[in-house]
Amino acid sequence: MPRTAAEVHTDLVLEPRDVKFDWSRLPLHWIPDEPFATHTINVLHLLLPEGERWFTEVFKDALPLITDEQLREEVLGFIGQEAIHAEAHQEVLDHLLGQGLDPRPYVRQIAWLFQRILGPKPHLSPRQRRENIIERVAFVAAIEHFTAFLGNWALNSPGLERAKADPTMLDLLRWHGAEEVEHRSVAFDLLVHLDRGYGRRIRGMVLGGPLLVHLWVRGVRYLLAADPELRGRLKPSWRQAWDGAQRGMLPDPIQSLRSGLRYFKVRYHPTQEGSSAQALGYLATSPAARAAAAR
Numbered sequence: 001m002p003r004t005a006a007e008v009h010t011d012l013v014l015e016p017r018d019v020k021f022d023w024s025r026l027p028l029h030w031i032p033d034e035p036f037a038t039h040t041i042n043v044l045h046l047l048l049p050e051g052e053r054w055f056t057e058v059f060k061d062a063l064p065l066i067t068d069e070q071l072r073e074e075v076l077g078f079i080g081q082e083a084i085h086a087e088a089h090q091e092v093l094d095h096l097l098g099q100g101l102d103p104r105p106y107v108r109q110i111a112w113l114f115q116r117i118l119g120p121k122p123h124l125s126p127r128q129r130r131e132n133i134i135e136r137v138a139f140v141a142a143i144e145h146f147t148a149f150l151g152n153w154a155l156n157s158p159g160l161e162r163a164k165a166d167p168t169m170l171d172l173l174r175w176h177g178a179e180e181v182e183h184r185s186v187a188f189d190l191l192v193h194l195d196r197g198y199g200r201r202i203r204g205m206v207l208g209g210p211l212l213v214h215l216w217v218r219g220v221r222y223l224l225a226a227d228p229e230l231r232g233r234l235k236p237s238w239r240q241a242w243d244g245a246q247r248g249m250l251p252d253p254i255q256s257l258r259s260g261l262r263y264f265k266v267r268y269h270p271t272q273e274g275s276s277a278q279a280l281g282y283l284a285t286s287p288a289a290r291a292a293a294a295r
Contacts, residue, residue: 014077014183016084018295019175019288021168023095028229030166035230036220036240037163037249041173043219044150045092046106051143052086054114055187058136061120062190065133071186071193078186081179088172100228106219134194138204141187142263145205145270146212148184149259150251151177152274155282159248175286181279185270198266205263 031038056079066072093103118139121132154177160170191201220236227234244250262268283289 014074014081014186016077016080017175017179017283017289017292018084019088019286019292021088021091021172021288023091023168026092026095026166026168028096028099028101028227030169031160031163031249034163034244034249035224035227035234036236037244039223039227040216040220040241040244040250042092042096042223043216044173045089045096046103046219046223047110047215049086049090049093050107050110050114052082052089054118055082055140055143056086057119058133058140059190061133062137062194065130065194066190068193071189074183074186075190078183081183085176085179088176092169092172101223101226103223103226106222110215134191134200135204137187137191137194138200139208140204141191141201142204142208143212144180144184144187145263145273146209146256146260147180148270148273149256151180151184151279153177153251153255155181155274155278157248163247163249165249171286171288174282175288178279178282178286181274182276182283184273188270202264205260209260 029035029038031041059075059079059082063072063075066075093107096103118136120129124132154173160173188201191204217236224230224234224236225232238253241250241253245252259273262272
């Protein structure tokens with residue numbers, strides 16, 4: 001008898017996959033003739049290295065607060081996967097720099113945000129430190145909702161093939177997306193373990209959701225302005241974002257908003273987003289993941 005979706009998810013064992021990608025042949029506009037769509041997705045490479053390193057630090061701080069052994073193992077698996085995600089996207093940033101697009105000024109701002117504004121606060125009492133950790137976990141849970149949404153989109157985006165997107169980049173997006181779907185409930189379950197209150201969960205989304213949109217818009221503007229081939233000739237617009245979504249090259253802004261609103265439901269759980277079976281199916285066929293398993 002086939003296993004149910006809940007059984008597949010419950011039986012998951014999160015393991016880091018030490019993937020490697022060869023970026024030597026990646027063109028600057030890896031979706032041919034689509035610089036706006038290319039750079040809209042490239043914002044991932046700007047945000048994720050620092051963001052996911054911050055995720056891992058938050059979860060390491062939370063480990064002493066966990067009293068459920070299964071959840072502890074899931075958190076450790078999450079930490080391992082996120083660390084590899086950060087390094088994979090960092091390699092793309094290094095490749096962009098080699099192509100004449102310098103991401104470092106924007107990345108320095110992101111590092112300042114995560115390290116100084118959202119980082120741990122010194123001189124807190126034990127009770128205050130615990131509250132600070134849980135508050136940051138709530139922020140991670142909200143952002144992980146969107147990374148799972150984006151991962152599910154990447155796994156179901158034939159428009160990228162139609163646009164002849166670079167296959168190595170497509171594998172990166174789908175490998176990462178599959179792992180985001182695979183571990184989509186860990187941050188939320190950790191938050192509920194530490195604080196079952198609805199208010200903290202919602203505060204994380206109210207703060208995290210708009211901040212993510214703001215950073216993404218700024219990232220697109222930065223990449224288009226810094227692109228040495230465009231030389232500032234292409235200006236971003238919501239019309240271009242909508243057009244890219246209609247052609248399947250970008251996530252649909254309306255669907256993104258609806259996904260965010262689902263987080264506010266009292267009975268929400270991340271398992272309602274995406275399919276663990278589909279994620280595992282892609283990971284079984286991903287060239288990078290298969291090569292990692294063979295090493």
